[in-house]
Amino acid sequence: MTDRAALAEALHFAVGPIHERPGAGKGPLAGQRLIVKDLFHVAGEPTFGGGDSPIEPLAIGTAPAVQRLIDAGAVYIGKAQMVQLAFGGWGTNACVGAPRNPWDADVFRVAGGSSSGSAVAVAAGFADLALGSDTGGSIRIPASLCGIVGLRPSQGRISLDGVMPLAPSLDSAGPMARTVADVAAAFAVLAGEPMVEGPAPVASLSLRILSDDALVADEEVAHAYRAVASRLGHNGATLRSPPLPAAPRDYVAPTGQVMGYEAWAEHGARITAGAATADPGVLRRFQAVSGIDEASYRAAQATRDADRRQFADWFEGADFLLTPATAWTAPPIADVDEGDFTLAYYTRMANYLDLCAIALPCGFDRLGLPIGIQLIGRAGDEGKLIAAAWSIERLLALPPRLPPLHASRCAN
Numbered sequence: 001m002t003d004r005a006a007l008a009e010a011l012h013f014a015v016g017p018i019h020e021r022p023g024a025g026k027g028p029l030a031g032q033r034l035i036v037k038d039l040f041h042v043a044g045e046p047t048f049g050g051g052d053s054p055i056e057p058l059a060i061g062t063a064p065a066v067q068r069l070i071d072a073g074a075v076y077i078g079k080a081q082m083v084q085l086a087f088g089g090w091g092t093n094a095c096v097g098a099p100r101n102p103w104d105a106d107v108f109r110v111a112g113g114s115s116s117g118s119a120v121a122v123a124a125g126f127a128d129l130a131l132g133s134d135t136g137g138s139i140r141i142p143a144s145l146c147g148i149v150g151l152r153p154s155q156g157r158i159s160l161d162g163v164m165p166l167a168p169s170l171d172s173a174g175p176m177a178r179t180v181a182d183v184a185a186a187f188a189v190l191a192g193e194p195m196v197e198g199p200a201p202v203a204s205l206s207l208r209i210l211s212d213d214a215l216v217a218d219e220e221v222a223h224a225y226r227a228v229a230s231r232l233g234h235n236g237a238t239l240r241s242p243p244l245p246a247a248p249r250d251y252v253a254p255t256g257q258v259m260g261y262e263a264w265a266e267h268g269a270r271i272t273a274g275a276a277t278a279d280p281g282v283l284r285r286f287q288a289v290s291g292i293d294e295a296s297y298r299a300a301q302a303t304r305d306a307d308r309r310q311f312a313d314w315f316e317g318a319d320f321l322l323t324p325a326t327a328w329t330a331p332p333i334a335d336v337d338e339g340d341f342t343l344a345y346y347t348r349m350a351n352y353l354d355l356c357a358i359a360l361p362c363g364f365d366r367l368g369l370p371i372g373i374q375l376i377g378r379a380g381d382e383g384k385l386i387a388a389a390w391s392i393e394r395l396l397a398l399p400p401r402l403p404p405l406h407a408s409r410c411a412n
């Protein structure tokens, strides 16, 4: 790979050409190159939502979340590719093509989804900051698989105006960047609040960690997880692992009920009309949820309320729950089973229980693929969550490592 344009094309993270231009902006995000998932409307541009025809042919207004970042000095470079209609976690897209994970130069591995292009653009050095959306893990999964930081704020912290919904009772928008500090700065701008001052003292952290029976993950991921927990413990953090009311994976199916019903209500007509060209994996998932009736949905929401209360009781006395971000590192695209939801094992609970959560890198597996960890906090505790993630990032002090497919390795 010799030039940047050819690498950008091979990674397939962008919708159309990106506008790489130096930042002239002023403000806390001055000069940061910003790419936004193609479900945020930007005035005068079509919004494709991961499909081959626009869901919005020419947006009349720019989503306030995007506008805030631009007003704070970020330089908008374009739209990022995504899973069609954001309905999937692997990052595949048979409709317009999947973004490629930059951490493997030989094998085409997925980036994770649905904010796949956002994560690839940041990890491969084409953008400094990205906006994603997260309904069941769509910011944190690609952040984990691409070795970057991704924040899913609790609902209502960041405006979803001008953003294509997937499942309104689970949706949230958030920033993705290479460091916790960059995510902190972007979140402050997005939420309209002061930036957290810096890392929290490790000894002030009170965490719940997973016992071995709740830890379902690839051996290397499980090992990395335990290593982070033990380092936190050695540095004075309070760690406890009382039995969870439900294992993280037990929230996958109930989240699927709520997400499925709402997603079909939002997009069923569109999917039926465009079935011929839709991504077959996305189409199958929509077909699978098309039959969820209103009574089942209402029952699922009632159970969800009860589950929220039960979790809140369990969470008393601790500030955070530490989990892997994903149970696996990025698989080759050829190995992906579209019907498998294991990548969302640890992420969906934050949406379902309306918590905030952040994914950050914690190491690499033997193939050199990034491993991600997740910290979950209470709704509204984003500041505390960011300060805690910042202290974990500082404690781990991973040596800087660039993916083999990175813009800086190109001639121009």
Ligand SMILES: NC(=O)CC[C@H](N)C(=O)O
Residues within 6 Å of the ligand: 086, 087, 088, 089, 090, 113, 114, 133, 134, 135, 136, 137, 138, 139, 141, 166, 343, 344, 348
């Ligand atoms: N947009 C999303 O967050 C959905 C993808 C997510 N991995 C899920 O299905 O849970």
